Amino acid sequence: MSVNNHTYLLRQIPAVDEVFKDPAIADLTSSTPRPLVLKAIRDSISQLRKELAAGRLLIQQEQQARDFLMSIIVKNSVYRAHSQKRSNLRRVLNATGVVLHTNLGRSVLGESARQAIINAASGYSNLELDLATGKRGSRYAPVEQLLTQLTGAEAALVVNNNAAAVLLALSTLARGQEVIVSRGQLVEIGGSFRIPEVMAQSGARLVEVGATNKTYVTDYQKAITSQTALLLQVHTSNYRIIGFTRETSTAELVGLGRITQLPVMCDLGSGSLVDLSGRGLPAEPTVQQVVKDGADVVTFSGDKLLGGPQAGIIVGKKEYLDRMKKNPLTRAVRIDKFTVSALEATLREYIDPQTLWQHIPTLDMLTADNNLLRQKAQTLSEELNATAGAEAFFTPVQTPSAVGGGALPTADLPSWAVEVAPRNMTVDELAGILRESEPAVIGRLQDEKLLLDMRAILPGEESALVQVLSGVLKEGAPS
Incomplete structure (x- = not known):
């Protein structure tokens, strides 16, 4: 009773x-x-x-x-x-299929970058010391030479993220003056931060030209006044307007800038140092090409298509970069020794284009062979059926995955996943328990099933995935 x-x-x-x-x-x-x-x-x-x-x-x-x-x-x-x-910032197995998952930290650093961070954290370093002269040096020196070598630019500067890079450039070059930008390029960067708001914070005045879908070089030309300080081009890296469209090219804008003696700035957003189209991904303007086209200032992210740590990278003409380095705002948005070390190591991988794709996890995952993903899903499904087949159904299925991070929005990334249908709990309950597991497992909920996409599962993580999922299905959550 x-x-x-x-x-x-x-x-x-x-x-x-x-x-x-x-x-x-x-x-x-x-x-x-x-x-x-x-x-x-x-x-x-x-x-x-x-x-x-x-x-x-x-x-x-x-x-x-x-x-x-x-x-x-x-x-x-x-x-x-x-x-x-347990630490609040914990390891996560990313089974969402989103490679540059902002909520999960975006780019996974390569081995060389991880080792560089350990070295920087394990003792002192010459962060701001010139070892040749024994005098104070620049924390940007370890990466500036690499960036100019890889991009063809005259100078480089690195800050803590690309929004800060744009803010610093606008504040330095156009504070109190006008900046002309196409109406179709007023993007939202992420987290509700938009180009007009960043520009307002910089002290520059926005001048919109053209239409949402079409902007000509003559639209910029007609808007130029004595108060114009900068011509700005913003690459729509996180969305695309298709159909009846026309945008002014970098070369066209640079030509107008030369005639009017106005600097041209190009914000690439995601940014890329390699041609992605040769690997089956949509073509993106490379930093090298935009510099070659004559852009005076180019800004882009370090933790998206570059595959490095979070950073905002600025390259371009020395006269403009020197002015930015003297701006007091630079100190407020500067990078620390860990970013310097990880970014330097990542950039060094780009020196050898033959081995680059294997040494930068982001590029490796984005270009993963679909047959290999299918084999991984099949193997994982078999292992899970062997260890937890009484608690759930496991089936390998085809599924689309995504680049994420506001990059390559039109990329088609076919992938493979393991579909999990639990017998003794709902998929919402299963997903909730997996989020609290060690390591945490994050998948996708779809049609009352949990999908574990293989694209962003790193080498060696499959065994941990089997152990965690089997344990959760057998034991459930603590009462």
Whole structure:
């Protein structure tokens, strides 16, 4: 007969000191700070009181009540303590199929970049010391020479992200003056930050020209006044307007800039140092091509198609870059030693175009062979059926994946995934438990199924995926 006397059950809840004597808790305190364990116990007891008061927990035998309640408290306390001890920024297995997933940190750094960060963190470095002269140096020196070598630009500067790069350039070159830009290029960068808002923050005045779908060089020319300081071209890297369209090319805009003696700035957004079209991806303007076309200033991201750390990269004519380096805003948006080290290592990979695609994980994942993805999905499905086939159905399926990160919006990336249909829980429940697992697993929910896309699963992560998913399906979530 079920015990439903709430007053009696509440009296059976063991005291905190008594819980501390349990062997599992005693073992926990050997590796976990006592204050953290204490909080976990108190939180577990508080949660149990709420469950009992709401009548959501019944005990079958009165004489078993105390032991049963103790077991619940101990189990939940151990779970809570381990959860509180875990880092808030945790490892995630990206089974979404989105390579440059902004919420998951975008680009995965290559081995050389990861090792460079470890080296920078393990001791002192010559971040702002010129070893040849023994005098103060520039933190940008390790990457500036590489950037000018790779892009053909005269000078380079790196800040903490591309929005900051655009802000710094506009503030330096056009503060208090007009900047002309095509109406079809007033993009939203992400997180509700838009080009007009960045421009307003820089102190420059926006002048829109042309129509949403068509803008000619004559539209820029007619808008030029004595207050015009800059001609701006913004590459629509995160969307496309197709159909009856026409945009002014970089070369056309540069030609107008030369005639009117106005600098031309090109914001490439994602940015790329290699021709992606030869690998089956949509063609993107490379930084080298835009520099060759004569753009005076070019800005782009370090953590998108470049495959490096988060950074905003500025290359172009020395006279304009020197002015930006002297702008006080530069110090506010400067990069730290970890970004310098990771970016330098990433850029060095671009020196050898033959090995580049294997050493930059982003490029490797974007150009992954579809047959290889199918084989991975098939193998994973077989392993999961062998370990957790009683708890769920696992089926390899074809699925589209995406570049992400506001890059290559028209790219068609066919992929393969493992479709998971759990028997004893909903897919929403399964997805929620997987998000709390160690490591966390993030997939896609589609048609009451959980899809585990193979495109962004890194080499060696398949075994961890099998272990986590099998464990979750067999054990479920802590009560």
